[in-house]
Amino acid sequence: MAPVSSEKPGEKDRTSSSNPSNYEEEKIENTAVGSENSNIDVDQLRHNINAKLANPLAGLTHQELAQKGEDYCRSHQIGDEADIRAFRLGAIVAQNPAAYAEVDSLTAEEREVFSKEFTHKWSQPWLLYLIIVLCSTCAAVQGMDETVVNGAQIFYTQQFGIGDKSSSRDSWLVGLVNSAPYLCCATIGCWLTQPLNNKFGRRGTVFLTCVISAIACFWQAFTGSWWHMFIARFALGFGIGPKSATVPMYAAECAPSSIRGALVMQWQMWTAFGIMVGYAADLAFYHVPDKPGITGLNWRLMMGSAMLPAVIVCCFVFFCPESPRWYMSKDRHQKAYSSMCTLRYNKVQAARDIFYMNTLLEAERETMILGRNKVMEIFTVPRNRRAFQASEIVMFMQQFCGVNVIAYYSSEIFLQANLSEISALGASMGFGVINFLFALPAIYTIDNFGRRNLLLTTFPLMALCLFFTGFSFWIPVSSTAHIACIALGIYLFGIVYSPGEGPVPFTYSAEAYPLYIRGLGMSFATATTWFFNFVLSVTWPSLVKAFQPQGAFAWYACWNIIGFFGVLFFVPETKGRTLEELDQVFSVRTRDHAAYGSRQLVYFFRRYILWQNVEPERLYNDEKVVYHHSSFSTGREVDPSARA
Template identity: 30%
Template sequence: MHKQGLQYVYKCTYVAAVGGLLFGYDTAVVAGAIGFIQQKYGLSPAMMGWVASCALVGCVIGAMFAGSLSDRIGRKKVLMISAFAFAISSLGIMLPMGLNSFIIFRLIGGVGIGIASMLSPLYISEIAPANIRGRLISIYQMGIVLGILLIYFVNAWIAGMHDESWNVDSGWRWMFGSGLLPSLLFIILLLNVPESPRWLAQQNRLDEAEDVLTKVNGEEKAKEELQSIRATMQADAQQAGFGSLLQPGLRYVLLIGIFLAILSQVTGINAIMYYAPEIFKSSGDGSSSAMMQTVLVGVINTLFTIVAIRYVDKWGRKTLLLIGAAGMTICLALVGAAFHFGFNQGPMILVAILAYIAFFAISLGPLTFVVVAEIFPTNVRGRAMSVAIFFLWVAVFAVSQTFPMLQSSVGPAITFWIYGVMSVIAFFFVWRLVPETKEKSLEEIEQFWKTKGL
């Protein structure tokens, strides 16, 4: 691949990855704010769960409609809608209104997160060359973890500006409002990237599609790729609605995408990402110490996502997923044991949680999006990804909503062991059912499913 093409495809990838940065920033901002919101409004465990996770209802809505809308008006335009949703949400929460107003603006932000979570990796998958596609889609996950890390620092900085009473009264609003800057950056950057070449081809805008592919692959390879895309699309000539996803062949692929998306979340990652300061406080640390340990979670998440980016196209998706699921199982067992046997005052919980984050960051974190963005046929990719990511957000909502209630009812030990059992299930699911897709073009992956005759 020529140097200019590589620079061009990386530029497009980095812009799409800003959608991931906003996803991470906007979902994790609640980790630093939830304790202050609880004090301000006197929230019960159930209400605390709802306030922490209400944005996820918006995520479900955004993910569900993003695919069909992007099939109609284009990937780029719908990503722009998500950027505006982020900006409106950040601005709205800064206004000193009540809890209901906060929830409405969080829902709007959630719609933006849901759209970006589905469309950013889809956009990257449709513009990326096969030999580096895993790495490029993983850069989207790097955007997510950098967004999480950035907001952990911003939260710690804002929380340290004044005293506790200021944080409870209005500091947490500034935490949410800080998201306005990256939202505006995303809007500006989106103006400078092309539409997805596969979407352009689907709309019969073949000259524009070839132009984008030429910038990525050079003229000769672009003509070959466009021919391959057109041949595949002619074979799938029927413009499929959601109902066609239930056809025998597609149904099997869709179920793999759905279950992988669910398992990536019910293994407990967002319980830790959203409630990390509260978990560390429950293990005996003070508020400021818990905040800094949370920053450490973000640092480890970032470093090991770099490992995934480096090795995903070399070792393959399946190998990394299996290593990650096995490691997560062991770490969750140790966290549960530390709480159960009363070792939670020492460093064991912090070390086990950081190791869990590391295993997640090389596997289910980035690679769920890689696999889900790769395995579906072009003519239904938007809608099929919508369905898979819809279930991912339903699972995130379920985990975020139930974590405080599980903590207060069955205790932290059993809560983390439940997530450990889910990690075991994830391991066997990947081992038995998830195919290896490294170095295959999207059209080759589609042919693979057809040859399986499923």
Template identity: 30%
Template sequence: MASPPAPVAPPVAHRDSGSLRPVIGVALVAALGGLLFGYDTGVISGALLTIESDFGLTPLSSGVVVSSILVGAMIGAAGAGNLADRHGRRPVLVTAAAIFTLGAAMASFAPSAAILTAARVVLGLGIGVASNLVPVFIAEIAPPLYRGRLVGLNQLMITLGIVLAYVSNYALEHVNHSWRWMFGIAAVPAVLFGAGMLAMPESPRWLALRGHTERARAALTRLRGPDDPAAVEAELAEAATRAGDTAERTARKNRWRTLTSRSVRPMIVAGVGLQILGQASGVNTVIYYAPKIFESSGLGSSSSILATVGVGVVNLVMTPVGMVTVDRIGRTKLLALGAFTMTLALAGLAATLAAGGQHSSVAWLAVAFVILFIAAVATTLNVVVFIIPSELYPLRIRGTAMSATMFSNWTMNFLVSLTFLTLLDTLGGAGTFTLYAAVCALLTVFALRCVPETRGKSLEQIEQELLTK
């Protein structure tokens, strides 16, 4: 008969902002992975026009170049977690930086569309690894009371990376072979990311899991500061207790098999279900195809591009609002509120498109509903989509579980992006966005019924509570 879980000490709260400075610095360095994620995702929008001209691409080959990054992301997300559980978070993130650098160089000097496609797959590998491990690494170094907003730095940097990609596209538009420069300059933050991660401590929780107590203590002291050694010892004892208990229960189990065990299954349902429904809500189709949506509502080409810039700005500006809010009202309430608002916004967009006509007032009403939708996504779904799974999973299988989670994210992203234009042609704008609104309504119910609240709890407390339910 299994022994009951050991009692867990209460979480250690940091009493002053000064003690947060070291962990904020480490989180910012790790979040450079999110910046590269955003930049390498967004840069293709401006680069594609000159790529098509230089290589004489057809619509099909252009689609292959664009979508190849998603294939790489699926592979990277699937493989990164198991490596991180075996070898640590930091070395795998350093490897991701090297992959980003290699991909930027390959894309910049690509002599053919085939090599460029291969480079995009390499960049996708880096994105998949970063999307998996950056939230996990930040979650494992962060104090409980500030973990949500610190993990949210990843999403903020993703949106910043997208905006920087748009800016570089604009700035380099008239440079010869501009797309080569657009891809190549990404090597600079990639090198900074790798050098920065080499100087960062390993996750103290992973070190505790592996029995490296002294290294875990040193890492925690660096992250929390030397002024409160008792708090460091208390947090280390909590991490070591759960690490030992987790190791005892899962040492003889295959990590992937553990994901389907009865105790872990509700966590996987919550984490993977959030990714599937979040992507199926159509959030990325709005980002990818905003100009087409606006043109279908009656805006001209230049006005559609201007409105799309507004979408990007709203996405960037509203993300910090969600970062501040997530630790105050909690993950579940924020997600449910956001999904409900997304439902209303998409229903309004569908009704506007159904009204038809090419009147400018109707077109700008459609823009307003899209802006409302993006604002809701930026402050809620996009903030918690990485935070929630990084907190839910048991320590020993956290990386592997995140692999399954982010693989489902990228796979659904690929499928939704692939089918959007077909849905638009088949169902029309009104029918397509009514379908997405229904998914958002389902996401609202899912958030309230299936996603446990984790606000203000240590990772060890969350693990104990969920495994003993």
């Protein structure tokens, strides 16, 4: 699976790494590593490869870069003399996009295009915006798939004979039916991402998964028993799983680096929009009466309505160009260049991105000479293991913060709070609106306030909101404050979640891993979030039955407190850092970062409780921090005095 990146202009200074004058020597060393008798320093080699991945063009002269660009164009038989010129100039600009003004042969029009990348970053060709629309609609498909069941279950549980809330059997069956898509995602769907993408490409995978989603939604509307509904919803997971990993990749591979991060964020934001539309569909079809021979027409329309955005995607997905990155993975360089030309303003801009993409792919292939299994390297290489650890924490907490309890069961929660069915659906839609609107600021806050800071701020607030919501059930039902406080707690939770734990996990997971295992890391990340989505969905009805709403909400409030300390001790900040800098960040030993987190607690107390004027500690700017070169090996860490 191809990597997803969220870089911005200036985040990757391609001229700042070590001089690659030893490139040929490294190639000799790389070849030698495969020999059993080799005495090559594998630790240093791994460090050099990570540096090369971050900065493969550093140190080359303009003449050398131009020749490399021309050689690439000719060797792959791309275009004519105009295209050769584009690749000569594009290769030079690729070394440092911010220094385009130093390239003398660029025309005034070409300079203006490169200038707009920094001054008007959202000025892009219309086909790129069509891809944005496509990805946003796919996210809306996802959101509707998740939430139309919220209102429909009020009716079909009774019709299918599993609506007795006092029955443990019925509680587990309701949870099982609701969670069926996420069981499929975690066990099968997410792991189909790579084979589907290899076979059909990004567009083909999006088309296929949306067809599956549309058919499954239509199928749900015609089910006649709980087990039939379970099978139909399990099939829905074959659409949800691969789509949730493919669409962010497709957007990231087509977008310029200046808006790549914002586009990765669109997935979460428009999923929230789809969640809101799902609630609206539940409300819109509530009063639909049954027709002769049809029982439960209203909930059947609710379930079937989720197929509409999937059909829309299927109708125009092939009007969008295929991902250039996918074409290059198939060695179809001419196709990749043609595709990129439709996504950029001129040939030099397209040639720059294609040349640099190919350079990164070549560097990525060189990592394979290490002879290690990539799955094993995630766990045996300390730098990768720390990235996995941090990614899994944020992905796990995206579910166990409790948000999808509300997304899937809010109508039932409001019914338990003594609202009428129609009022419960209206209150649920209010949560959907809040979830979408307060996701919008995350486009700004995630790159300015920081991933880690957002989580450390919002986890305690989410815990307070859930405690408040659960304890509000003790207010007498006869009091107006009973439902008012429950709704307030849920809405405040949505306000806090949407710009914090909502958008951070996918973005964080996409950037934490080194390039050569980023795709595999994202497979683990998406499987994790869907598996625990399944766990949460299947257990909530029984949790409420066993512990009452007060205990059930308190359970997830406690997990938010655990999440706060997990982030504090084990999740480094990744905002505004290049890949090379992230190698250093994740090379800090876990115990050292945990100690830093403990010192931060003291700082928070002194700064925000005692209001003392104290300076925060800058961990990664501290010369005393030890970066272990063993972080890039599979062996044990060396003495603490050793430094990279």
